[in-house]
Amino acid sequence: xxxxxxxxxxxxxxxxxxxxxxxxxxxxxxxxxxxxxxxxxxxxxxxxxxxxxxxxxxxxxxxxxxxxxxxxxxxxxxxxxxxxxxxxxxxxxxxxxxxxxxxxxxxxxxxxxxxxxxxxxxxxxxxxxxxxxxxxxxxxxxxxxxxxxxxxxxxxxxxxxxxxxxxxxxxxxxxxxxxxxxxxxxxxxxxxxxxxxxxxxxxxxxxxxxxxxxxxxxxxxxxxxxxxxxxxxxxxxxxxxxxxxxxxxxxxxxxxxxxxxxxxxxxxxxxxxxxxxxxxxxxxxxxxxxxxxxxxxxxxxxxxxxxxxxxxxxxxxxxxxxxxxxxxxxxxxxxxxxxxxxxxxxxxxxxxxxxxxxxxxxxxxxxxxxxxxxxxxxxxxxxxxxxxxxxxxxxxxxxxxxxxxxxxxxxxxxxxxxxxxxxxxxxxxxxxxxxxxxxxxxxxxxxxxxxxxxxxxxxxxxxxxxxxxxxxxxxxxxxxxxxxxxxxxxxxxxxxxxxxxxxxxxxxxxxxxxxx
Ligand code: TEU
Numbered sequence: 001x002x003x004x005x006x007x008x009x010x011x012x013x014x015x016x017x018x019x020x021x022x023x024x025x026x027x028x029x030x031x032x033x034x035x036x037x038x039x040x041x042x043x044x045x046x047x048x049x050x051x052x053x054x055x056x057x058x059x060x061x062x063x064x065x066x067x068x069x070x071x072x073x074x075x076x077x078x079x080x081x082x083x084x085x086x087x088x089x090x091x092x093x094x095x096x097x098x099x100x101x102x103x104x105x106x107x108x109x110x111x112x113x114x115x116x117x118x119x120x121x122x123x124x125x126x127x128x129x130x131x132x133x134x135x136x137x138x139x140x141x142x143x144x145x146x147x148x149x150x151x152x153x154x155x156x157x158x159x160x161x162x163x164x165x166x167x168x169x170x171x172x173x174x175x176x177x178x179x180x181x182x183x184x185x186x187x188x189x190x191x192x193x194x195x196x197x198x199x200x201x202x203x204x205x206x207x208x209x210x211x212x213x214x215x216x217x218x219x220x221x222x223x224x225x226x227x228x229x230x231x232x233x234x235x236x237x238x239x240x241x242x243x244x245x246x247x248x249x250x251x252x253x254x255x256x257x258x259x260x261x262x263x264x265x266x267x268x269x270x271x272x273x274x275x276x277x278x279x280x281x282x283x284x285x286x287x288x289x290x291x292x293x294x295x296x297x298x299x300x301x302x303x304x305x306x307x308x309x310x311x312x313x314x315x316x317x318x319x320x321x322x323x324x325x326x327x328x329x330x331x332x333x334x335x336x337x338x339x340x341x342x343x344x345x346x347x348x349x350x351x352x353x354x355x356x357x358x359x360x361x362x363x364x365x366x367x368x369x370x371x372x373x374x375x376x377x378x379x380x381x382x383x384x385x386x387x388x389x390x391x392x393x394x395x396x397x398x399x400x401x402x403x404x405x406x407x408x409x410x411x412x413x414x415x416x417x418x419x420x421x422x423x424x425x426x427x428x429x430x431x432x433x434x435x436x437x438x439x440x441x442x443x444x445x446x447x448x449x450x451x452x453x454x455x456x457x458x459x460x461x462x463x464x465x466x467x468x469x470x471x472x473x474x475x476x477x478x479x480x481x482x483x484x485x486x487x488x489x490x491x492x493x494x495x496x497x498x499x500x501x502x503x504x505x506x507x508x509x510x511x512x513x514x515x516x
Contacts, residue, residue, distance in 0.1 A: 010047020013044065015354050019389050019390065020037060021034055034085065035081075049097065050192075056072070065107075097191060097193065102167065103196060104158065111177075126167060137210065141373055169202050182244065182248065193248075193253070207230070241257075257273070266285060267306040287316060287319070312349065317342075317343050317356060318353040324360060334509035341513065345462075354392055359416060360392075362388060365390075369407060391407065397414075437494055447465045447471065453473075474512045481508055483506070491515040492514050495513075496509075497512075
């Protein structure tokens, strides 16, 4: 595997298509709209876009409930629009990654319609059916993971909503069908898949109950009250992933696993990456870390230490499932820039979430605005994920849609938007500069990592090293300036505070990249 592979050197930009750009005025983003905004993506300097699902879907979980893997939902456009998007992205040197939601389908998928009809049909065993509830498994979205289906009186397994029945990955026909879906898209030019909750594909064949786990939230949300040893992370998962990898390798495509872990540790994902499994698997430690140098260092180290030799790190500050990081961490725009320095200069692939380059905050939504099923179910304890999915802020008026947006625009849109980026201290400037620096600097792209570089209590620091060059990264996590001992360096390559003299103390929340 060449170190120059695009998925190692570049960054991936996650687009939530519903919220990026509407072209029809119905308030929902679509593929033609998205295509019209590719200038922005290209100018940012990322290497790939990853689209959250756009397949036909009843939208019970906003597309993560797929009714047909080989088509495009009319709300987003057509298959021809997708072909055009792939073509346009490639013409700009951008790769296209789709979201593969293969743990479950929609209950409206033809496979499930057939499966539920009677007990003897050919698709019956494509899902997981039992005549009585066999175990204590819980749905990630609350309640039991088993729902009785009136047609036959049997229960089917759903790790998420009842409208998202789990496929039976122990049936070889299911695996073959998924491999065919991969081929279908790779043949159309798609460059990779992000694999939704891949570590849930296989369950223990006997479906035993999970052992209980003490957790203060377990009464309200049973999922956290179990050790999930039987409903995911099965030891034979590598074989299945290996088959997917073989298909991906035929096309030079990349597989990125999304890891489910109620303990927010994700180290287990390291067992499923490498040359004959996934190229990468998300390690979401930064999504759950507090903003202190110590906690951040622990989060970063937990991934670096867990990965096998042929693994590759991923860095995620925000995505469509978690509160956006400027809200999570506070600290204003300076801290948002410092966070970008972390994600863009560590060894590994950064996954950026649309709008983070503007410092978009979590939307502050009213109960009446909430459409995300877990948000509706658990409000106000958990307000759901809609706040991370509010429309991209293109202009002072939004310009996301000419109609009524499906979620309200953030109130800071008048001054936080894609046209207000001329200021060299703006957040997007830091993103563009660091992405350009990565492209041109071998140490940042592929250098070995010396970690940590200082044990200062408030400053994160590491070095990236190749034969010809040594780069030192310093991130001041506190709201006051700090002078860090050690080599000052010879040249500031980037400073989020526009510092040019290497000897200057770090400004409050400054991220600085220096040549040493
Ligand atoms: O997410 C996995 C998942 O269950 C969590 O990230 C979850 O969203 C979080 O704990 C908050 O409840 C993936 C997708 O990213 C997510 O959008 C889907 O809803 C889910 O799978 C089901 O496909």
